[in-house]
Amino acid sequence: MSSLKIKNARVVLHDNDLIQTDVVIRDGKIAEMAPTLMVKTDRVIDAKGQLLMPGLVDVHVHFREPGFEYKETIKTGSQASARGGFTTVLAMPNLNSVPSTVETFKQVQALNQQDGVINIDQYAAISAGLTSEEVDDIQALADAGAVAFTNDGKGVQNAKTMRDAMRAAASVDRPLVAHVEDESLIDGGVMNLGQRSAELELPGMDPLGESSQLARDLVIAKATGVHYHVAHLSTKESVNLVRIAKQNGVNVTAEVSPHHLLLDETDIQGDNALYKMNPPLRAPQDRMAVIGGLLDGTIDMVATDHAPHAVEEKDRTFMGAAFGITGIETSFQLIYTHLVRSGVATLEELTNWMVKNPVADFNLAAPTKVTVGQTADLALFDIDHAHTISADEFLSKGVNSPFIGETIYGQTSMTFLNGEVVYDAANDK
Structure with a gap:
């Protein structure tokens, strides 16, 4: 499998405390984490300070x-x-x-x-x-x-x-x-x-x-x-x-x-x-x-x-x-x-x-932390910029939401399953 580095991400430490880190993914798992990782990978994604969560x-x-x-x-x-x-x-x-x-x-x-x-x-x-x-x-x-x-x-x-x-x-x-x-x-x-x-x-x-x-x-x-x-x-x-x-x-x-x-x-x-x-x-x-x-x-x-x-x-x-x-x-x-x-x-x-x-x-196999050794099922969220919910952006067939038109924070930028990108907001534009 390919390797991937997510740089300049922020992860939850406790309460609302966030720490900045680079994350390297190999073979579908988180292989390394550190404030700065100078390692070569097949792809590099700059999170630009966005929130990285399981x-x-x-x-x-x-x-x-x-x-x-x-x-x-x-x-x-x-x-x-x-x-x-x-x-x-x-x-x-x-x-x-x-x-x-x-x-x-x-x-x-x-x-x-x-x-x-x-x-x-x-x-x-x-x-x-x-x-x-x-x-x-x-x-x-x-x-x-x-x-x-x-x-x-x-x-x-x-x-x-x-x-x-x-x-x-x-x-x-x-x-x-x-x-x-x-x-x-x-x-x-x-x-x-x-x-x-x-x-x-x-x-x-x-x-x-x-x-x-x-x-x-x-x-x-x-x-x-x-x-x-x-x-x-x-x-x-x-x-x-x-x-x-x-x-x-x-x-x-x-x-x-x-x-x-x-x-x-x-x-x-x-x-x-x-x-x-x-x-x-x-x-x-x-x-x-x-x-x-x-x-x-x-x-x-x-x-x-x-x-x-x-x-x-x-x-x-x-x-x-x-x-x-x-x-x-x-x-x-x-x-x-x-x-x-x-x-x-x-x-x-x-x-x-x-x-x-x-x-x-529910005794599920999904990862619960962003830490070395965990399966790289991850999501990046932009918690710093406002976004207005729009019906025409939904990927679901259903647009039946009373929240359409509301301004929120935390839009998903990318989602990864086993280290592979399964959603990229850049492709929605």
Whole structure:
């Protein structure tokens, strides 16, 4: 393999302290690091003081293939991920066909390996069609390579099904990931049930739909000993439940999406479906609670819930549009700008949320440090210059983001997988 030197990069030492370094990559690994390295390599990249980080990790993306390629493909989704600075992602199973059997799982897995430009680990479904009450053959799917199990997009409505799934996931030492939503409390809602839904005269989704099912699951998780992971936590009550569960020894981890950290229902100024997602944007007190939960360790990581849709599926009213927003190309930038640059959090904490904790909690092989001997999955970010998010720059097929037009810092300059460039912003111009 070729050799590469990245010179004049800055890496995180601790908190927000940065040190300047040169990095030499050989055979896909970091071979040398020092303030100045006078060694010959096949290629030299001048980072010009930009931030060099281990490649980001996202445990919650939707790449839509097979079955919904008009929304996204593995190729476009992975290219968008590389543009966001991500080198490892975990892809959800709400596909057609749903990976509920070894055969369908291996078909998706083969597509990931064939078309992905980054590392893609694949979820298998808990049950057929994401709705069946009969649990899949968890042992066989784990043996086939399933990174974890989830029916994301659907809450598991039957408690016995969830108990059986947790027991099975625990027996193969894989996380059980839950989209917590009691459908009997959603009742056709399209946004959070609250003041804004009343003002807009739109049906609301009761926040109890999330927290009540979460409470059920946490009790079952404690009884089964499974590693239970909560997807896209969004309410104050849910944060409190996870906090208490952790204090009581439940093996629970949780994620929060950038949009639930940075937006709430007061941002919905009209019937604009770019703000329609599930879970919905909650009340301001919920947003403050998830920020607090992230800062105190109740919530372990940031995950995008990248959910691309075709333009015509979002260019509708709240009542007719699809749920979800795209997020993989703006996640680091938004979190850096609003939480780190503003002084709420540190770069070290951001690294924990977007690299170290996902790797540790999901037992992934991805590197977590920029240090000698590590696989050279890396990303360079320009944290010193402002950039305005534009729909026409996305590599994802989905442009359904309420953050378009926002000015941020931390645009990705380059992304490397095993020392090879998989994204270069210079080629976008």
